[in-house]
Amino acid sequence: MAVFDVKLIRENPEEVRKMLEKRHSSFPLDELIKKDEEWRKKLYELQQLRHERNKVSEELANERNEDKINRMKQLKQEIKRLEEETASLEREVNSLLMKCPNMLHPDVPEGKDEKDNIEIRRWGEPVKKSFELKPHGELIEALGLGDFEKAAKVAGRGFNYLFSELALLDLALQRFALDFLINKGYRLVLPPYMLRRKAYEGIIDLDDFEKVMYKIEEEDLYLIPTSEHPLIALYADEVIPEEDLPVRMVGLSTAFRKEIGAHGVDTRGLFRMHQFNKVEQIIICKPEDSEKHFEEMHANIEEIYKKLGIPFRTVEICSGDLSIKNYRQYDIEAWFPRQGKYAEVGSTSNCTDFQSRGLNIKYGKRGGEKEYVHTLNATGLATSRAMVAILENYQNEDGTITVPEVLIPYMNGVKVIGKK
Numbered sequence: 001m002a003v004f005d006v007k008l009i010r011e012n013p014e015e016v017r018k019m020l021e022k023r024h025s026s027f028p029l030d031e032l033i034k035k036d037e038e039w040r041k042k043l044y045e046l047q048q049l050r051h052e053r054n055k056v057s058e059e060l061a062n063e064r065n066e067d068k069i070n071r072m073k074q075l076k077q078e079i080k081r082l083e084e085e086t087a088s089l090e091r092e093v094n095s096l097l098m099k100c101p102n103m104l105h106p107d108v109p110e111g112k113d114e115k116d117n118i119e120i121r122r123w124g125e126p127v128k129k130s131f132e133l134k135p136h137g138e139l140i141e142a143l144g145l146g147d148f149e150k151a152a153k154v155a156g157r158g159f160n161y162l163f164s165e166l167a168l169l170d171l172a173l174q175r176f177a178l179d180f181l182i183n184k185g186y187r188l189v190l191p192p193y194m195l196r197r198k199a200y201e202g203i204i205d206l207d208d209f210e211k212v213m214y215k216i217e218e219e220d221l222y223l224i225p226t227s228e229h230p231l232i233a234l235y236a237d238e239v240i241p242e243e244d245l246p247v248r249m250v251g252l253s254t255a256f257r258k259e260i261g262a263h264g265v266d267t268r269g270l271f272r273m274h275q276f277n278k279v280e281q282i283i284i285c286k287p288e289d290s291e292k293h294f295e296e297m298h299a300n301i302e303e304i305y306k307k308l309g310i311p312f313r314t315v316e317i318c319s320g321d322l323s324i325k326n327y328r329q330y331d332i333e334a335w336f337p338r339q340g341k342y343a344e345v346g347s348t349s350n351c352t353d354f355q356s357r358g359l360n361i362k363y364g365k366r367g368g369e370k371e372y373v374h375t376l377n378a379t380g381l382a383t384s385r386a387m388v389a390i391l392e393n394y395q396n397e398d399g400t401i402t403v404p405e406v407l408i409p410y411m412n413g414v415k416v417i418g419k420k
Contacts, residue, residue, distance in 0.1 A: 003097055003098045003100070003202065003354055003355075003357050003358040004097045004098075004100040004101075004102070004354070004357070005353070005357065006036060006093070006097055008103075009029070009032065009033065009036070009100075010036065013029065013033060015103075016029060016100075016103075017029055019101070019103050019104050020101065022104060022108075022110050022319045023101055023104070023319045023320055023322065024112050024319070024320040025101055027099065027100055027101060028096070029100075031096065032093065032096040032097070032100065035089060035092050035093050035096065036093050038089055039086065039089035039090055039092075039093050042082060042085055042086045042089060043086050045082060046079065046082040046083060046086055049075055049078055049079050049082065050079060052075060053072065053075045053076070053079060056068055056071055056072050056075065057072065060072065098201065098206060098358070099205075099206065099324070100324070101322075101324040101325075102324060102325055102326060102327050102351065102352060102354045103327060103352070104319060104322070104327060104328070105291075105327050105328035105350070107316070107328070108316070108317075108318065108319050108322070108328055109316060109318045109319065110318060110319050110320075111318030111319060111320050111321065112318070112320040112321075113318075113320055113321050114317075114318075114321050116318040116320065116321070117315045117316065117317050117318050117321060117331070118315060118316045118318065119313055119314070119315050120314050120315065120316050120330075121313065121314050122311070122312070122313040122314075123302065123305075123306060123311060123312055123313070124306075124309075124310070124311030124312065124335070125311060126311050126335045126337065127311065127335065127337045127392075127393050128337065129337055129395070129397075130397075131397045133337060133338040133392055133395055134395070134399065135269070135338065136269050136270065136271075136338075136387075136388050136391040136392060137269030137270070139391060139395070139399060139401075140166060140269065140270075140391070142399065143166075143399065143417070143418040144163065144164075145162065145163050145164055145165060145166035145167075145417070145418070146160055146161055146162050146163060146166055147160070147161040147163075148160050148161075148269065156274070158272065158273050158274035158275070159273070159274055159275055160269075160270065160273070165411070165414055165417045165418070166387070166417065168411055168412065168414065169387055169390070169403070169407070169411065169417065170277060170383045170384075170387060171410070172407045172410035172411050173381055173383045173386050173387065173407065173410075174252060174277055174279060174381070174383060175410045176304075176307075176381075176406060176407055176410055177279040177304055177380045177381035178250060178252060178279055178380075180300070180303075180304060180307070180380075181250040181279070181281060181300065181380055182250065184248075184300060185248055186248040186249060186250035186281065187247075187248060187249050187250070188249075188250055188252070189227075189231055189234070189249050189250070189251050189252075190251070190252060190253070191224070191227050191230035191231055191234075191251055191253055192224075192230050193223060193224055193253060193254065193256075194216065194221040194222060194223055194224065195221070195222055195224060195229055195230055195233060196220050196221060196222075197209075197220055197222065199229070199230075199233040199236060199359070200213075200222060200229065201358065202233075202236070202355060202357070202358020202359035202360075203228075203229050203232055203233065203325075203355050203358060203359065204229065204325065205323055205324045205325060208225075209222070211258065211259050212225050212257050212258055212259050213225055213256075213257075213258065214256050214258055223256035224253060224255065224256065225255050225256060225257045226253070226255050226278060226280055226377075227251030227252065227253035227255075227278065227280045228251070228280050228282060228377040230251070230253075231249050231251045231280065231282045232282065232284075232355055232359065232361075232375055232377075233359060234249075235247070235284065235359070235361045235373075236359040236360065236361065237359070237360045237361075238361060238362075239362045239363065239364060239370055240284065240361070240362070240363045240373060241363070241364075241365070241366070242286070242363050242364055242365050244363075245284065245285050245286055245289075245363055245373070246283050246284060246285035246286075246289060246293060247282075247283065247284040247285070248281075248282070248283055249281075249282040249283075250279060250280065250281055250282075250380060251279070251280040251282065252277075252278075252279055252280075253277075253278060253280070254275060254276070254277055254278075255275070255276055255277070255278045255382075256274065256275055257273075257274055257275075258274065269388065270384040270385070270387055270388050271343075271384065271385060271388050273384050276382060276383060276384035277382075277383045277384070278379065278380075278381070278382045278383070279379075279380030279381045279382075279383075280377060280378070280379065280380055281297050281300060281301075281377065281378040281379070281380050282375070282376070282377055283296075283297060283375075283376045284356075284361070284373050284374070284375050284376075285373060285374055285376070286363065286371075286373065286374070287352070287353065287371070287372075287373075287374050289374075290350050290352060290374035290376060291350065293350075293376055294328065294330075294348060294350040294376055297348050297376060297377075297378035298314065298330045298332070298348040298378060300378065300380070301332050301346050301348065301378060301379055301380070301381075302314065302332060304380065304381055305332065305334060305345075307404075307406045308386070308389075308390070308404045308406060308407070309393075309404050309405075309406075310334050310335065310386075310389045310390070310393050310404075311334070311335035311393075312332050312333060312334045312335060312342070312345075313332075313333050313335075313342050314330050314331070314332055314333075315330065315331050315333060316328075316329070316330055317329040317330070317331060317347075323349070325349070325351045325354045325355060326349045326350065326351060327349075327350045327351060327352045327354070328349070328350045329347055329348065329349045329350075330347065330348045331344045331346070331347045332344070332345055332346045332347070332348075332379075333345065334385070334386075334389040335389070335393065336388065336389060336392050336393075337392050337393060338392050339392075343385075344385075345379070345382060345385040345386060345389065346378070346379030346380075346381070346382060346385075347378065347379055348376070348377075348378035348379070349376065349377050349378070350374070350376050351374070351375045351376065351377070352374050352375075353372040353373070353374055353375075354375075355375045356372040356373045356374065356375055357372055361373050361375075390403075390404060396416075399418060400416050400417060400418040400419050401416065401417040401418060402415070402416055402417075403415050403416065403417060
């Protein structure tokens with residue numbers, strides 16, 4: 001299952017090479033070019049032998065000839081050998097294509113890692129409290145709104161129990177983000193929480209199978225780390241009528257991730273988790289519209305955090321920090337006053353045709369030419385980090401938490417969490 005467009009490598013390998021250099025990628029482009037050339041050469045030889053076989057077969061139908069009979073036997077053996085060699089080379093080429101990073105938007109800043117990401121705008125004045133903020137994990141347990149130790153006992157670190165008003169806050173954030181995006185024209189989808197490997201191979205970096213994803217033992221199933229994956233896979237092997245584009249979806253799911261990030265401040269709590277709830281935006285569109293929708297989707301995240309009253313900044317991810325599937329990515333980083341810094345709470349990605357090639361998703365008019373769609377994904381709201389941002393930005397000196405006004409209708413009227 002190829003992902004990267006091999007035609008681009010054949011016609012303009014230097015453009016691909018420049019992209020890899022900008023990404024600081026060690027992808028073996030020369031090996032791919034060599035394997036692809038070998039495959040095409042073998043394929044041509046195979047086609048020539050098949051043509052000769054057909055010709056000899058016709059001649060034998062008219063006249064039995066010992067030389068032609070022997071040649072036919074020889075051709076069958078050579079064809080079988082070449083079919084095996086060609087199939088093996090094709091698998092190697094496709095395996096490499098699946099690992100080749102996507103092309104880059106011209107505006108993507110060059111850099112090696114997150115230190116080289118570029119801030120492009122800010123909103124809101126960072127909160128500075130006149131009292132010392134409590135770590136959110138300690139605050140949650142002091143208020144009796146969660147239990148991390150018992151969750152660790154029965155499930156391990158990175159899981160938790162949430163109670164009462166905090167559990168309600170999680171649900172309130174989900175409903176608020178869903179209503180916001182549904183009103184923007186996104187179709188609500190509740191997806192399966194597991195996918196087969198074949199569906200995943202066209203969607204993600206294959207290294208994620210080991211680093212990020214939980215596999216179900218003795219089953220061809222993986223727990224989803226985001227609803228992006230089943231929402232894109234919904235259209236696998238389909239041709240979407242041109243008039244139905246763009247497809248806008250908002251997914252709600254629990255996300256499961258083995259890798260929860262580097263250890264740092266407040267690792268005990270909600271910020272880094274193996275399981276959390278997430279609202280996700282998806283757009284599938286024509287190639288010429290993907291950059292417009294990229295900006296639209298990120299504007300949605302920014303508007304959600306504005307309505308929550310949480311200061312944030314948007315950064316553009318540099319070339320060396322991008323996932324292989326991404327043509328371009330923005331991160332939104334909320335202000336965390338206890339840490340005194342901005343930290344990532346969501347992202348927006350344009351994957352162009354990287355995923356649609358892997359899953360064979362096209363669009364076009366009936367009877368007309370078909371092209372690969374572009375796919376985009378963006379966080380709507382990851383509730384765990386949004387809750388931490390609320391617990392810090394809205395924390396009061398007495399240890400209570402004021403509920404953001406926009407969430408009160410979803411909180412059964414609760415305006416202050418922890419108030420006795």
